[in-house]
Amino acid sequence: MTQRFILLALVLMCGLAVGASLRAQQQPPAGRAPAAPPTPPDLKTLAADVERLKTLVPSNSHIMMDVQWHWTNLWFAAQAKNWPLATYQFNEARGHMQWLIKKSPMIRSSGPDREQVDIEGIFGGIDTGSLADVKAAIDAKDVAKFAQTYRTMLENCYSCHKAVGRPYIRPMIPKTQAQSMMNVDPTADWPK
Numbered sequence: 001m002t003q004r005f006i007l008l009a010l011v012l013m014c015g016l017a018v019g020a021s022l023r024a025q026q027q028p029p030a031g032r033a034p035a036a037p038p039t040p041p042d043l044k045t046l047a048a049d050v051e052r053l054k055t056l057v058p059s060n061s062h063i064m065m066d067v068q069w070h071w072t073n074l075w076f077a078a079q080a081k082n083w084p085l086a087t088y089q090f091n092e093a094r095g096h097m098q099w100l101i102k103k104s105p106m107i108r109s110s111g112p113d114r115e116q117v118d119i120e121g122i123f124g125g126i127d128t129g130s131l132a133d134v135k136a137a138i139d140a141k142d143v144a145k146f147a148q149t150y151r152t153m154l155e156n157c158y159s160c161h162k163a164v165g166r167p168y169i170r171p172m173i174p175k176t177q178a179q180s181m182m183n184v185d186p187t188a189d190w191p192k
């Protein structure tokens with residue numbers, strides 16, 4: 001979302017610059033002074049704008065809050081056997097984990113050594129392992145298998161948190177639904 005916003009902003013800025021120079025090249029209407037010569041796009045401002053936009057990208061903690069949100073909703077969707085909703089929540093959770101990796105493939109550990117941790121490598125193993133197993137259980141519509149794979153994935157969530165020196169971020173099976181206004185019942189008939 002934010003990356004799309006940055007791209008959009010860049011495209012808009014380029015569009016405005018091109019539009020301005022095209023307008024400047026048009027003949028002035030009769031009786032009016034000729035327009036000022038076209039100003040080329042200011043690359044210095046563009047670089048500063050890009051730097052500013054970078055500071056507006058959400059923090060890693062914010063991205064992880066989204067992961068937690070979707071991962072919690074996933075549990076309740078699967079308990080209700082609402083498999084399309086479970087698939088949606090799974091994809092969102094995975095998408096946000098991928099976003100974290102794209103944004104910060106290396107993260108400085110909070111541990112005493114403050115070393116850089118390759119979370120891209122850690123996620124690579126999880127993505128094709130325990131995360132893929134959860135997806136397989138959802139696809140098989142298997143509640144028991146889902147619970148087992150969900151739990152294993154939580155252990156993997158935690159292994160990444162430990163690797164980045166944050167062992168205090170310990171996940172568990174959620175007790176309450178994150179989104180109380182979302183009906184997880186697959187047989188619900190309202191709103192129509």
Ligand code: HEC
Binds near residue numbers: 068122156
């Ligand atoms: C590849 C590494 C990695 C994986 C996998 C991972 N996390 Fe995280 N998570 C992090 C990092 C790094 C932070 C700390 C972010 C920070 O300090 O800015 C974090 C922080 C969090 C937080 C705390 C957010 C806050 O600020 O309150 C929660 C909650 C969380 N993760 C949930 C999860 C869940 C649930 C999963 C698994 C479904 C998961 N994480 C998988 C790397 C990971």
